[in-house]
Amino acid sequence: MFAAPKMNQAFQQALRSERKLPPQPEPTYGQPRPAVGFFAALSPSQKASALGYRGEENHGEPEFAR
């Protein structure tokens, strides 16, 4: 008698647990953090690999693709 509602509840929970959280609102006045960029935080081997890379780079949302 209670099987259908329980199954539905379990299904909804499973759906919720897999769903990515919606983006949080942008705080207009976020507290700045040390602006060191990205490169400075790479390890020496990562820096060498990054500087030596010559391959594909493009990415973007498919809806804007030509």
Add this chain to the structure above:
Amino acid sequence: MNTFTNARARYERDRSEACIASAETLRPVIGVHFEIAEIGRAALDAVALQWGSSKFDWDAVYQHHRGIDAFKFAIWFENSLCGLGVATTSGQSVKLRFLEGSPDINCPLKGRRILIALDVAANYGQRRGKRNLILEPINETLIALYENVYGFKVVRTRKDPPYCIKGI
């Protein structure tokens, strides 16, 4: 100045400072005196005039990302357009949503435009107080590059497209 004008001015300042800081950091290590600037008419015109064709409709991308936080940047070497990118912010993250490099195989920044884009996006995010840099959507053919070279973690869920994330 009212609150909105103040907020807009700070976003503009953060973008401008990020462009300057990343260029100054990366020019010596890359060995090319490139510039980073916000996308304007000159950059959009250069897509057609210099590239001939592009992977993305940059006029549409530009028009679509009109939010106060949207950071639309161009990478230049002398008068050559080397790359275009778009980053946006939300909550604790800055997200690099687009990057396209010049199709010119002799572009002096080939392969390094992604590094420049990640650095300037991270710099902007840090100035905005963000803790994560996200790549979304991701180019599946570049997963190894994102993970092994740049240290991103790939996040896959059953429902949503995968994305890459790294603390900044």
